[in-house]
Amino acid sequence: MVEDTSQLLDVLTGVEFFRGMSPTGLDAILRLADLTSFDADEYLFFQGDPADVFYIVVDGRVKLTQVNEEGVQVILNYPGPGEAFGIVAVLREMAFPVTAQTVEPTRCLAWRDSQLKQMILEYPQLGLNAIRILSKFIVEFQERIKELSTERVEQRVARTLLRLAGAEEAGVSGSRAIDFRLTRQDIAEMSGATLFTISRILSAWEREGLLGSDAQHITLLQPARLQELAEGRE
C-alpha cells in the first residue's frame, strides 16, 4: 500500500501512538496503512459522517472543527506531524463529532476502524498509548472549559497562542513562531471570542511588540510576557 516504507518507518518511530512498539510490529502495522495526500483546504471527513477511519498526520496540518445549530464554528484542535486524530470516534461505532479539513498540503496515514481494533487487541501497548493520548486531550479540554468559564477573552487569547506555538512544553524563552496559516477568525473560533475582539487585542499586542504578524503567520516575540497575561498577572 505504501511506497516509501523505510522513510515512513522513521516518521512513525517518533509517533506517540507507536511508542514502545517493536520494529517488527511497527512494520506489520504500517503494511495495513493507507498513505493519502491532501491539498490545502481539503475535507477529510465531516461532522456526522460515520466514523470508520483513524488518521496519523505525516506532514502538514489539519483543522478539527464543530458547528452548532446556528452554524457557528468552533475550532477544537490543529493536529500536526506525528499526531493522531479520529481515535475518539472510531471505536464507539458512532459518527465523527468534528469536521476535519487540511490547512496546508498534508499527508496522512489511515487505518480502518476494524484494523485499529485488531491492532490494539494484538498489541495491548497500543491501547495504553491511545489512553495516554486521549488523556492528554481530556486534560487540555478540561483546561479550556475552565478558561472559558472563568477567564476573560484577553487571557484566553494569550493561552490559545501559546498553545498553538507549542510554548507550554518548550518553555517560554525566546520567540516562537506558529508555523501555519491562521486568520483572526480562526483564533476567535479557538478562544471563544469574536473576530473583532481578536483583531483589537492582536493589534494592541503588535503595537506593544508582543508579537509580529505577516501574511497570516504569527510570531510570539515575548512568550514570557504572554504567559503573564494568560495568568491574569497584568
Place this chain on the structure above:
Amino acid sequence: MVEDTSQLLDVLTGVEFFRGMSPTGLDAILRLADLTSFDADEYLFFQGDPADVFYIVVDGRVKLTQVNEEGVQVILNYPGPGEAFGIVAVLREMAFPVTAQTVEPTRCLAWRDSQLKQMILEYPQLGLNAIRILSKFIVEFQERIKELSTERVEQRVARTLLRLAGAEEAGVSGSRAIDFRLTRQDIAEMSGATLFTISRILSAWEREGLLGSDAQHITLLQPARLQELAEGRE
C-alpha cells in the same frame, strides 16, 4: 481485600470498563481492588496530587473540580454508580488534573496505577473499553467547549440540567429528577455562569413550571421544553 465479593461482581458486570470480560477475569481483577467507603463531602484526592489510583464508583456520587489561579472553581463531572474516574491521569505519570470530593456517602473500588497498567496489558479488551470511555468524555467536553464559546447562559444551564438528569440517553419524555444535592453555585460552576444569574434563571423556570426544586433537589418537569431552550428555540 473485599468482603462481599459476589454482590460486587453483580455491580461490576454492569460497568462499561469491564464490558466483555469473562467472569474469571473479572474475578481476578476484583481481587486486586480495594473497596473504600467515604462519608459525604470527603476528599479522595486533590488537583496536583501525584496520580496513582484509579476509581470506579460502586454507589454514591463524586464531584470532580478544577480551580484556576484566582481560586475560582469549575465542576467538570459528577461520576455516579458504575462510572470510572482517574483513568485520565494514572497512565501518564502525572498529577491529578482535578480534585475529587464526594457529595454523599460513597463507596469506590480502587486500583493502583501499576495494577491498571498490568490489567490492560493482560486483558487488551480493557484498553478498548478505556478508550471508549475516554472518547465519550472527549466528545462531551468538546460539546461543552462549543457551548461555552457560542451559546448564551440560559442555553448552557438548560443543557447542564439535562446532562445531569441523564435526559440525553433516556429521551426527553416525562419528568426527570436529579438525584443528588446540587446548589445554585454548583450549577453555576458547571455552566460557566455566576450564582446570581443561575438563581434568576431557575426562579423564572420554576415560576413557569419548567422545574421543581426543594431542599437542593431539582426535578425537571418539562425536559422537552428545556431541550428547546437548550437549542435556542425560544
Place this chain on the structure above:
DNA sequence: ATTTGTCATTGCGCTAGCGCAATATAGGTA
C-alpha cells in the same frame, strides 16, 4: 427559643465584549 451557618433571591449599576457598518490592506489574477 435563639443562634449560627448555609444557601437563595432580588434590585441596581456597570462593563466586557458583541454586532454592525464603514473602511483599509494585501495577495492573486486577468
Place this chain on the structure above:
DNA sequence: TACCTATATTGCGCTAGCGCAATGACAAAT
C-alpha cells in the same frame, strides 16, 4: 495596471451577564 476576493481594522452603540449588597428562607446546633 486595474480589479477582485479574502482578510483586517476601527469606531460606535448596545446588552447580557457580572459583581456587590441587602434581605430572606431554612436547617442544624445549643
